Amino acid sequence: MESADVSSLARAVLWGAFALAACFGALVRWSGFCTMGAVSDAVVLGDRTRLGQWAIATGVAVLGFAALSAAGIVGAAQTLYATPRWLWLSGLAGGTVFGFGMVLSSGCISKALVRVGGGNLKAVVVVVVAAVAGFATLKGITAVLRARTVDLVAVDMGRNADLASWLSAQAQLAPGAAALLAGVAVGLPLLAWAAWQGGVRSAPVAGAGAGIGLLVIAMWLLTGGVGHVAEHPETLQEAWLATNTGRAEAFSFAGPIAYALDWLLFFSDANKRLTVGIVSVPGVIAGSAAVALLRGEFRWEGFAGTADLGHHLAGALLMGIGGVTAFGCSIGQGVSGLATLSLTSFVAVPAMLAGAVLGVRYQTWRIDRDEARAAPTLRDQVA
Numbered sequence: 187m188e189s190a191d192v193s194s195l196a197r198a199v200l201w202g203a204f205a206l207a208a209c210f211g212a213l214v215r216w217s218g219f220c221t222m223g224a225v226s227d228a229v230v231l232g233d234r235t236r237l238g239q240w241a242i243a244t245g246v247a248v249l250g251f252a253a254l255s256a257a258g259i260v261g262a263a264q265t266l267y268a269t270p271r272w273l274w275l276s277g278l279a280g281g282t283v284f285g286f287g288m289v290l291s292s293g294c295i296s297k298a299l300v301r302v303g304g305g306n307l308k309a310v311v312v313v314v315v316a317a318v319a320g321f322a323t324l325k326g327i328t329a330v331l332r333a334r335t336v337d338l339v340a341v342d343m344g345r346n347a348d349l350a351s352w353l354s355a356q357a358q359l360a361p362g363a364a365a366l367l368a369g370v371a372v373g374l375p376l377l378a379w380a381a382w383q384g385g386v387r388s389a390p391v392a393g394a395g396a397g398i399g400l401l402v403i404a405m406w407l408l409t410g411g412v413g414h415v416a417e418h419p420e421t422l423q424e425a426w427l428a429t430n431t432g433r434a435e436a437f438s439f440a441g442p443i444a445y446a447l448d449w450l451l452f453f454s455d456a457n458k459r460l461t462v463g464i465v466s467v468p469g470v471i472a473g474s475a476a477v478a479l480l481r482g483e484f485r486w487e488g489f490a491g492t493a494d495l496g497h498h499l500a501g502a503l504l505m506g507i508g509g510v511t512a513f514g515c516s517i518g519q520g521v522s523g524l525a526t527l528s529l530t531s532f533v534a535v536p537a538m539l540a541g542a543v544l545g546v547r548y549q550t551w552r553i554d555r556d557e558a559r560a561a562p563t564l565r566d567q568v569a
Contacts (some may be wrong), residue, residue: 210296244394
């Protein structure tokens, strides 16, 4: 393959990623898909409908990635999650911090991008602050802290740290067969659990969850299959084009918003190139904006006061730090990462859910406290 052909293929991958991200943003906007909302509904209202919707998305993504692995298109060891080290503490600490932060920010990073498309100026602040915090955790002051603390605690698996690779070694199975077996063992129970949730059985709810999962599969196919070059003409090495990590990538937003900000700030630097992650950011916003305009939902929205601003700033800071530390956000780890059966994802995702539960409990306590403080004032006014 000539250099010109590689460049043309890279552009096609970028346009494909933008289109898939736009579809993602439109679907999330239309369906109300939201990890933070799912946790809040379950904890406060006892309604697990959106939690079941997330389970459908993840289950479909797991089964789809297993099929891609069995077909030899892309495997867990070829993705951005590939590492022989099971970084369980990074997943635990980062996931918990991210989960708490997304409640303070009224949603995760992907939800913030969707809200930007609807004219929410609070979400703009969240995205920018999370991007700065994320970049600092990738390459700045908090990156040093991360590298010297939680990243030092890991289990060397002796092979790629994913469930399929472990099963392949333990049961002496071919990698493709192990990936398919492990995917079915994880994906089907997720779908079965979702089926038991009454509200999830409606076609729109289930269809939206399945749609999110299919979009994640499509992104894995795009970067891991279409964008794969067996021998790059410049490096003479295997390459996955137009990705930040040089490996196959799917939807994830903690790192990409940081890279997008870096690309904007250093646009004149010839070394700064567009990647799948970077173009996904405006793609989600564009897709969400299209749906918001078509449904007459686009409207400008700002902060209610300093307390509202403070909570969103704190939440954005925590999401940027936690998302990068955990190697992904609630979509990056919760759907894309789990699809690869990464062992770190199996720790990070429950930690995010636990952090979100803590965040919901905190918000409930804060509301009750404020109401209790306001009650005497109201009584005084009546008297």
